């Protein structure tokens with residue numbers, strides 16, 4: 622590292638803390654003036670010992686203020702991602718868009734209400750600029766990575782108007798209740814898939830974490846999404862207080878009967894500063910002091926029915942169960958079936974070739 626940096630800032634998640642601490646120590650040795658921290662990892666207990674300043678939330682304006690700079694308007698950057706294929710090729714290109722930040726809900730396990738305590742909408746002009754840039758670059762599929770897309774109806778409608786204006790397909794991260802109430806309308810307006818929190822198939826568990834969703838409604842919504850050939854990333858959590866190994870196996874087996882393209886199986890983790898942290902640490906105790914294992918793939922607290930080793934084994938079983946070799950063929954089929962409904966089946970082979978060329982070479986074929 623060069624010795625003439627005045628400030629070095631680190632943006633990190635909880636599981637990255639050990640690596641960040643190593644980097645911080647190196648930076649201090651090299652005589653860096655100030656060390657700043659941001660992103661969800663900066664909520665981790667003890668970070669004040671390593672950093673001169675900690676920024677909570679998205680904090681562009683706070684950082685600018687510290688640097689003595691005035692921000693007029695924040696420009697939404699283009700963030701390009703790809704859907705992969707089992708053969709190592711990129712399947713097609715995705716653009717990432719944020720339309721709001723934070724969340725008005727208060728699920729007890731979630732750090733978002735602590736991280737961004739005052740949710741807000743991004744300006745429509747910034748959103749339109751980035752959508753236009755994606756369109757010009759040949760990107761026709763957008764992933765909306767809001768914590769909770771759709772929580773402000775009027776703003777949401779105006780954002781969807783923009784997707785329609787530029788003829789873009791979109792896949793929002795949203796909640797079951799919001800999607801359930803809007804699916805038919807959104808589908809007519811370019812909705813093509815979703816990232817959604819299923820969290821648990823036990824109603825008591827959902828109620829205890831204040832998720833405010835209904836298991837039956839969730840399952841019905843999954844069926845409706847399948848009928849519409851929608852791409853689904855479902856987040857599911859295991860290792861709740863009342864979970865046992867047989868209960869986890871039963872629910873994962875049941876979920877595999879639904880058309881979920883990517884089942885993200887996570888171990889419930891009482892992240893720092895959440896209500897769940899306080900409940901679990903008082904009632905059972907935290908047993909994992911290596912922050913590197915706070916990646917939602919390890920059990921970090923003293924569970925009444927499951928040991929850390931048992932959790933590792935059941936998680937590995939769950940991933941094998943959820944990802945059969947054929948699964949990776951079904952998702953592109955869904956995607957191109959949906960495309961065919963819009964553009965006609967005869968155009969699909971050429972569309973597949975164009976998508977592959979654009980994603981793998983960056984050449985945009987109009």
Ligand code: SF4
Nearest residue numbers: 724726727728731768
């Ligand atoms: S709805 Fe999602 S983002 Fe909002 S508090 Fe609950 S888990 Fe967090």
